[in-house]
Structures are given as C-alpha cells and as structure tokens.
Amino acid sequence: MADTTSTRIEFDGHVQTIGDATILRFPDRASAELPSRGQVAVEAELNGRPFETVVEPDGMKGHWLAIDEELLRTLALDDGDPVTLEVRPTKNWPEPDVPQDFRDALAEASDIADTWDSITPMARWEWIRWIRSTKNPDTRARRVEVGISKLRSGKRRPCCFDLSACTDPDLSKNGKLVDAV
Structure with a gap:
C-alpha cells in the first residue's frame, strides 16, 4: 500500500510544450502545498489517468510535471489543451529511468x-x-x-547542486524553467 501524506492537491491547467518536452506548470497555490521546494514524489491522476512520478522544481519556488509520450498519446493531448491534475505527495519514490x-x-x-x-x-x-x-x-x-x-568511495548522493533549481538543460536557463518557445 502506498505511503501518501494526507495532502491532496487538485487543479486545472493547460498542457505546455517547451522544445520537445510537454509539461504542466503548477499554480503557485498548488505548489505551495507540496512538502518541498525541490523534487516531490507523487501519486497522480491526469484527467483521471493514474500514474506515479516525481514533480520537478521550477527554480522560482514552484513546480512542474513532465508528461511523457505514452500519457500524451493515451490522453490525446496537444499543446494548450486543458487538463485536471490531482496529486498526493508520497514517501514512496518511484524508480527513475536510468539514462x-x-x-x-x-x-x-x-x-x-x-x-x-x-x-x-x-x-x-x-x-x-x-x-x-x-x-x-x-x-x-x-x-x-x-x-x-x-x-x-561510498558517497550516497551527489554533492553541491541546488535541489530547488530547474536542472533540465532543455527546459531551463540559469536554473529557472523557461517560458514556452
């Protein structure tokens, strides 16, 4: 069984394309309800479709969510389409895709x-x-x-980078999520 916090965050937004990526920005109020300014593991539902992921920081005290190709196809989403997202922060982090x-x-x-x-x-x-x-x-x-x-050498975490910055090089400039191009 999942180890979620009691916080349930729901909002309506619009899918946004930046370069080759499709994302959903969190409104300030929704982002403020998350337990961290950095990455947050969540159980999510996008337009009713459940999945687990990690919400990313935008470098401006906010967050955004990457929408992968499979979810885009399943929900037939295009840039600018309206969506409803519900997230519940969880202590159980999903395994990352290792490059x-x-x-x-x-x-x-x-x-x-x-x-x-x-x-x-x-x-x-x-x-x-x-x-x-x-x-x-x-x-x-x-x-x-x-x-x-x-x-x-026994290190369990990398050192010395801003955990609240947007670190995706295709989506950020100076540690901040860029606007749609």
Whole structure:
C-alpha cells in the first residue's frame, strides 16, 4: 500500500510544450502545498489517468510535471489543451529511468552494484538529475565518471547542486524553467 501524506492537491491547467518536452506548470497555490521546494514524489491522476512520478522544481519556488509520450498519446493531448491534475505527495519514490550512459557505467562497475542498490530511489533520482543537468556531452561524460567514482568511495548522493533549481538543460536557463518557445 502506498505511503501518501494526507495532502491532496487538485487543479486545472493547460498542457505546455517547451522544445520537445510537454509539461504542466503548477499554480503557485498548488505548489505551495507540496512538502518541498525541490523534487516531490507523487501519486497522480491526469484527467483521471493514474500514474506515479516525481514533480520537478521550477527554480522560482514552484513546480512542474513532465508528461511523457505514452500519457500524451493515451490522453490525446496537444499543446494548450486543458487538463485536471490531482496529486498526493508520497514517501514512496518511484524508480527513475536510468539514462543509457549511466546504466552502462553502472554495469561496468559491478563492484558498486550493492551500493547503488542500497541507496534510496530518491537518492537515485538525485544522481540522475545531476548527470542530466548539462547539455555539454563532455561535462555529462565526466559526471558519469565522477558519479561512479563517488559511489565507489561510498558517497550516497551527489554533492553541491541546488535541489530547488530547474536542472533540465532543455527546459531551463540559469536554473529557472523557461517560458514556452
């Protein structure tokens, strides 16, 4: 059974496309009800369709939700379409999708498999968020390498990045979610 808080947050909004991504911004009042200015694990329903995800910070004390391709197709959503979102923060974080470059590095570093498996899903989200937070392929490759090294030395979380910033390099500028292009 899910370990949710009693907070149920519901609002109407509009799907927004930024570059290749489709998102839903939280209104200020809805974002203020979340338990953190950073990432928040939630059980959600978008137009009645349930799923689990992590809500992202926008770098301006607000939040946004990525809408994946499957959900877009299932709900037949396009840019600007109205939607209703209901979220319930939960302590049970879903497993993140590990990007291929980091997955390959973890597979090659079999000596840290127990360390990776022993950290929480929340910590795994932080590692992946840190690795993905650059557009520069050389910087990203270095972060994968450094991440493996840090895990090998016993570090359970990446260090030194703003957890309340928008870190998606395709959606942010100076740590803030950009407007639709």
